[in-house]
Amino acid sequence: MMMMGDTFGTIGSSLASLFFIWATVQQIFPNHFKIAIKEFLLSSFHQLGFAQRVSDYFTNIFSPYVDINFPESDEYRFNHAFSAIETYLESKATNKSKHLKGSQVKENKDLVLKRDEAKIRDEYKGANVWWEFVTASDQERSFKLTFHHRARSLITDSYVPYVVEEGKLIKAKKQQTRLVTNNPSSQWGVFSQNMWRSIEFEHPASFETLAMDPEKKEEIMSDLTAFTNGKDYYKKIGKAWKRGYLLYGPPGTGKSTMISAMANFLNYNIYDLELTAIKNNSELRKLLTATSSKSIVVIEDIDCSVDLTRNRNKKERNSLERNGEQDKDESSVTLSGLLNFIDGIWSACGQERIVVFTTNHLENLDPALIRRGRMDMHIELSYCTYEAFKILAKNYLDLNDHDDDPLFKKIKSLLKETKISPADVAENLMTRNHKIDVDGSLNSLIKALEEKKSSQSQHDEDKKKNKFRLFG
Numbered sequence: 001m002m003m004m005g006d007t008f009g010t011i012g013s014s015l016a017s018l019f020f021i022w023a024t025v026q027q028i029f030p031n032h033f034k035i036a037i038k039e040f041l042l043s044s045f046h047q048l049g050f051a052q053r054v055s056d057y058f059t060n061i062f063s064p065y066v067d068i069n070f071p072e073s074d075e076y077r078f079n080h081a082f083s084a085i086e087t088y089l090e091s092k093a094t095n096k097s098k099h100l101k102g103s104q105v106k107e108n109k110d111l112v113l114k115r116d117e118a119k120i121r122d123e124y125k126g127a128n129v130w131w132e133f134v135t136a137s138d139q140e141r142s143f144k145l146t147f148h149h150r151a152r153s154l155i156t157d158s159y160v161p162y163v164v165e166e167g168k169l170i171k172a173k174k175q176q177t178r179l180v181t182n183n184p185s186s187q188w189g190v191f192s193q194n195m196w197r198s199i200e201f202e203h204p205a206s207f208e209t210l211a212m213d214p215e216k217k218e219e220i221m222s223d224l225t226a227f228t229n230g231k232d233y234y235k236k237i238g239k240a241w242k243r244g245y246l247l248y249g250p251p252g253t254g255k256s257t258m259i260s261a262m263a264n265f266l267n268y269n270i271y272d273l274e275l276t277a278i279k280n281n282s283e284l285r286k287l288l289t290a291t292s293s294k295s296i297v298v299i300e301d302i303d304c305s306v307d308l309t310r311n312r313n314k315k316e317r318n319s320l321e322r323n324g325e326q327d328k329d330e331s332s333v334t335l336s337g338l339l340n341f342i343d344g345i346w347s348a349c350g351q352e353r354i355v356v357f358t359t360n361h362l363e364n365l366d367p368a369l370i371r372r373g374r375m376d377m378h379i380e381l382s383y384c385t386y387e388a389f390k391i392l393a394k395n396y397l398d399l400n401d402h403d404d405d406p407l408f409k410k411i412k413s414l415l416k417e418t419k420i421s422p423a424d425v426a427e428n429l430m431t432r433n434h435k436i437d438v439d440g441s442l443n444s445l446i447k448a449l450e451e452k453k454s455s456q457s458q459h460d461e462d463k464k465k466n467k468f469r470l471f472g
């Protein structure tokens with residue numbers, strides 16, 4: 001006869017096994033249980049309200065799981081967490097997924113494969129979570145997050161903010177950069193809409209192909225990287241998260257190309273500010289406050305704007321020195337209007353912004369505009385050096401390490417004595433009919449350099465003669 005203790009032991013171990021299986025199954029299929037119970041009860045009672053209540057009762061007793069719902073919209077307003085979660089989940093290992101979705105939204109873009117599953121398991125610091133894409137009967141879409149109640153604070157305090165932040169980062173990285181230009185104010189709407197118009201920015205410029213001194217290039221790139229990673233630093237030192245770059249140099253030396261390279265490097269939008277389309281400081285202010293973060297605001301050829309140069313008289317400078325006094329002239333964009341914006345409102349609104357001014361004539365700029373602190377870095381784009389030429393030779397002719405080539409040697413010595421822009425060098429190296437003819441291109445560059453050299457020495461000669469006449 002079996003002993004009483006044995007019977008209890010058997011029942012105990014059977015119960016333990018049952019609970020173990022129950023817990024394991026729930027761990028793997030947290031929602032399947034709820035659904036199974038609901039379906040069972042539904043078929044038994046044909047009454048949703050009652051079935052729901054009973055199923056909730058059972059699952060609350062047995063299920064240690066917690067749900068959070070992230071609807072697409074909250075009180076008719078778009079829920080940004082929803083789209084961040086969507087991006088995050090889409091990025092989760094497509095190569096592991098068994099169900100994929102392929103799409104090509106634009107003819108000139110690659111085919112994109114995405115996960116196509118309603119449920120996705122994720123793991124965070126040892127805790128398992130399950131995401132489920134749910135479409136309610138009223139077509140309301142949402143993401144449901146399920147996790148064990150033990151991990152509650154980890155998930156709510158740490159995992160959810162991580163997913164949202166990560167999703168936003170992935171989105172920003174993937175986002176197509178845009179080139180934005182201001183419309184004349186006559187086209188703006190009543191609520192200041194249509195101030196800017198934008199197109200996709202698809203310039204192929206990169207720092208890799210930019211011809212300039214490699215050390216200087218490295219310095220600029222690390223400055224930009226430090227800037228984008230500097231959120232906490234700027235907060236710590238109590239400064240607005242912005243940085244100003246002044247690019248100066250003769251025509252065709254790569255100023256505009258560098259702006260494109262910066263935008264591609266940082267994945268920022270470019271706001272190309274056309275000052276001539278702006279009537280006054282108030283319009284300028286409206287435009288600039290409407291720019292988004294992670295953007296580069298560009299004013300090209302800043303010295304060529306009539307209204308700005310008009311300010312360069314003593315009176316205006318004095319008024320500037322009196323700490324950016326309000327402009328008396330409300331009918332035009334003025335230098336002090338621009339400076340006030342950069343120093344004042346600019347600092348108070350918006351984050352992570354870069355402002356770039358370009359000029360061919362540094363000497364013509366008002367010192368107030370270019371003082372340190374306003375323009376943090378002055379970058380000179382100069383005539384083509386030998387180092388810059390080597391980068392162009394690599395870009396255009398696929399030539400690497402040709403220092404010993406006699407043609408390279410000749411070009412090196414000519415570049416020392418001749419002022420030629422990288423744009424002119426590039427023009428000579430450009431292949432005809434897409435066929436690379438290395439010697440032909442290098443010889444045509446040598447010819448151009450020799451012609452420039454002789455015209456420059458002729459020019460210097462004439463200048464000397466004029467000077468002699470003046471003093472003679």
Ligand SMILES: Nc1ncnc2c1ncn2[C@@H]1O[C@H](COP(=O)(O)OP(=O)(O)OP(=O)(O)O)[C@@H](O)[C@H]1O
Binds near residue numbers: 249250251258360423
């Ligand atoms: N440093 C450079 N590296 C590579 N390509 C360059 C460089 N400078 C000029 N180029 C080539 O020359 C063309 C004109 O250059 P870019 O428009 O950048 O000159 P810029 O300095 O802005 O001139 P501008 O003062 O006239 O506006 C570019 O499209 C590019 O192909």
Ligand SMILES: [Mg+2]
Binds near residue numbers: 255256257300
């Ligand atoms: Mg330019």
